Amino acid sequence: MALIKSISGIRGTIGGRPEDNLTPLDVVKFASAYGTWLIRQEKAPKVVLGRDARLSGKMVSDIVSATLTGLGIDVLDLGLSTTPTVEFAVPLENAGGGIILTASHNPKQWNALKLLNEKGEFVSGDDGAEILKIAEEEDFLYAEVNKLGKYSTDETYIDKHIEHILGLELVDVEAIREANFKIAIDCVNSSGGIVVPKLLNALGVRTVAEFYCDPNGHFPHNPEPLPEHLTEICGEIERGDYDLGIVVDPDVDRLAFVSNDGTCFGEEYTLVAVADYVLKHTGGSTVSNLSSTRALRDVTEKHGFTYHSSAVGEVNVVNQMKAQDAVIGGEGNGGIIYPTSHYGRDALVGIGLFLSHLAKFGKPASLMRASYPNYHISKNKIDLTPDIDMESVLKEIEKKYQSHPVSTIDGVKIEFDKEWVHLRKSNTEPIIRIYSEADSESKANHLAQKIIQDIREIISLSVDERIS
Numbered sequence: 001m002a003l004i005k006s007i008s009g010i011r012g013t014i015g016g017r018p019e020d021n022l023t024p025l026d027v028v029k030f031a032s033a034y035g036t037w038l039i040r041q042e043k044a045p046k047v048v049l050g051r052d053a054r055l056s057g058k059m060v061s062d063i064v065s066a067t068l069t070g071l072g073i074d075v076l077d078l079g080l081s082t083t084p085t086v087e088f089a090v091p092l093e094n095a096g097g098g099i100i101l102t103a104s105h106n107p108k109q110w111n112a113l114k115l116l117n118e119k120g121e122f123v124s125g126d127d128g129a130e131i132l133k134i135a136e137e138e139d140f141l142y143a144e145v146n147k148l149g150k151y152s153t154d155e156t157y158i159d160k161h162i163e164h165i166l167g168l169e170l171v172d173v174e175a176i177r178e179a180n181f182k183i184a185i186d187c188v189n190s191s192g193g194i195v196v197p198k199l200l201n202a203l204g205v206r207t208v209a210e211f212y213c214d215p216n217g218h219f220p221h222n223p224e225p226l227p228e229h230l231t232e233i234c235g236e237i238e239r240g241d242y243d244l245g246i247v248v249d250p251d252v253d254r255l256a257f258v259s260n261d262g263t264c265f266g267e268e269y270t271l272v273a274v275a276d277y278v279l280k281h282t283g284g285s286t287v288s289n290l291s292s293t294r295a296l297r298d299v300t301e302k303h304g305f306t307y308h309s310s311a312v313g314e315v316n317v318v319n320q321m322k323a324q325d326a327v328i329g330g331e332g333n334g335g336i337i338y339p340t341s342h343y344g345r346d347a348l349v350g351i352g353l354f355l356s357h358l359a360k361f362g363k364p365a366s367l368m369r370a371s372y373p374n375y376h377i378s379k380n381k382i383d384l385t386p387d388i389d390m391e392s393v394l395k396e397i398e399k400k401y402q403s404h405p406v407s408t409i410d411g412v413k414i415e416f417d418k419e420w421v422h423l424r425k426s427n428t429e430p431i432i433r434i435y436s437e438a439d440s441e442s443k444a445n446h447l448a449q450k451i452i453q454d455i456r457e458i459i460s461l462s463v464d465e466r467i468s
Contacts, residue, residue, distance in 0.1 A: 002110075005030075005135075007128025008315070011103050011112030014056045022111055024063055031067040032142075033135035034099065034115055037127065038073065043096030043118050045149065046074040048089045050081030050157075051101035052250040053190040053215035056111045060101050064113065065151055072143030074150045078157050080215055082191050082252035083114065084346035085161045090120035092160075097123075102251035105224035108217060121343050122315045158195050161348065162202050168341060170281055171352035172359065177204025179359035181243045184209040184258070186233045188223045189216050190250035192347075199348055203355060211236070223249055225256035225334060227264040238262025244358065244365050248347045254334040255347035257354065259366040267334035268293040272372055274336050274350055275328045277357035279303040284327030287320045289313070290413045291422050291435045292332030295373045311410035312424065318343045332377075375418075378444035380434045381426075382452055388459060390425040390432060396458045397423060397451070419443065421451050 003012035003021055010030045012022030019026065039045065047068055051057040057080075065075045076093055078086060083100045090098040096118050103110035115123045115131065123131070134140075143149070165171055183205055187193040193213030200208050211233055212220045222229040225247045237245045237258050245258030257265035265273070272295045275286050279300065286300045289312045297307035310320035314331065321329045321339060330337040335345035338353065361368050384390060394412045405415040411424035411432075421436040432455065436448040 005132055007125045007132065008122055008313070009112055009114045009128075011106070011110060013109045014111055015109075022060075024059075027060055027063045027113070028067050029135055029138065030113055030131075031064045031099070032071065032138075032140040033131050034097070034113070035068045035071040035073050036134050036140050037131045038096045039071065041096070044094055045072060046076065046093065046095040048076050048078065048086055048093055048095045048098040048116075049101070050078040050083075050086040050089075050098070051191075052082070052252075053080055053193070053217045054103065054108050054111055054219075054250060055217040057101055057217065060111055060113075064099060064101065069149035069151055070142050071140070072147045072149050075152070077151065077153045079153060079155055080191050080194060081158065082161075082195055082348070084253055084342070084344050084348060085157050085195070087116060087120040087344040087346075088161050088164065088342055089157045090116055090118065100251065104251055105222075105249045105254065107222065108219050119343070121318060124315060158198065162195070162199050164341065165199065165349055165352045166202055168338075168349070168352065170278060170340075170356060171203075172356040173203055175359040176355045179243075179355075180207075181205050181355065181359075182207040182209075182241060184211060184233055184237055184240070184242050184245045185213065186211045186230070186245070186247045187213045187215075188219045188221070188248075188250055189214050190219070190223070190252075191215055192248040192250070192252045195252060195348065196246065196248060196351070199351060203352065205355075209236070209240070209242070219250070225249055225254055225267060227266075230256065230258065230264060234258050234262045234264065244355075246351060249334075252347045253345040255336060255350040255354075256334045257365065259369055260364045261366045263366065263369075265365060265369050268332040268375075268377065269295065269369060269372060270334045270350060270354070271328075271330045271332065271336055272296050272299055273357060273368060274338075274353045275299055276303075276372070277353055277360075278328040278338070279305060282327045285324045287317055287324060287326045287329035289317055289331050290407060290410050291377075291424075293375050293377060294418060294420065294437060295375055298373045309407070309409075309413075314345060316410070373439075375437050375439055376441040376444045377435060377437045378441070378448045380436075380448045380452065381431045382434065382455055384430045384432065384459070386430050388430070390430070393432070393455055393458050394423060394425065397454060400454060416447070419447055421447055423451065423455075 098116035336350035
């Protein structure tokens, strides 16, 4: 069905033919390339491995482990774990890198190898390109029998990760315990079903209603934590007596909340709320990607600090956070990056910070959400034929709106006072993604349609010129 190779890893659907799907041969090839890159970098010959609960996870994990040990690399397998837990473990183990087996929010037929460096951060674009080159050339040298790597397991890292979160200065366990929250959680039958209840218990939350917390890999609904997929937990909260709903994706790096009245807090506002709390206690700048809500900028400036944007992608956000010495950042998909903990999206850290914020706010979550600027993002795309020069289209849009503030660090983003539109070409298919934001849904949609019409006119003129 699909195999997608990128600088951040390889993902695809299980089964089928090599090079068309994520088959055992493709897993061996890509794990071999990563391991070979690690050896050539002269990094510690040790890799931390973890996986979410999707059905193919154990099979893929066994293949990756055997391949790496076949290269002479030691493997520490955390078993069922989370993306942030593996990121947390890599530097503590003095490992050369890590691999997380998860297709994140994709359905159960998908899986992926996400690649980390020795800091427990995603590999850079240059390193990812080098790994892809090694894979393409199949330039591998496996170890002799006396030099095979060792395989070991460690299932204690979830507990270590939780202890680390409890020790963060801004995670106020006493305030959370005293708030006596009643919380419902939806963990889509993946790793979050293990770790989120443990974390809430450690934070002193005594009443937790668990939905889909059996880590069996059978996702009960689309696992991406978007409002259209959260109708069941929203209904439960609306009918029940809860203070909050918590939803995570299969590998627990994305975080969404449901307010006490059963309405979605909005994944874009996960970062906004957590940043508001952090900025109240820690001065500094913030970062999100170009396609994230303007509300983070508004909240940052309200506290007297500076907001910065980055290209889309966690690696790009992290690089900008380091450059700006940001105290909090992330992505509008519910991804919280808190450098005091580590440079990776971490729903568990996000839960600790958000609950501390809510406990001290002293009012319902719905009122907290109402306290923030209310923006709406419209997400659209326009299909292009392969012969259309997408770079030329974007340049023409930039030229047309040159009188407005324009950013070209990742496609083209145009600002219209407090409204904006962001155009990016896809790396995998001939489409342009068009995100727009305004203070109402109708305005955001109107802005997107205006830009789409501009693109169609540019394409039409280009075709007419070729014909003439």
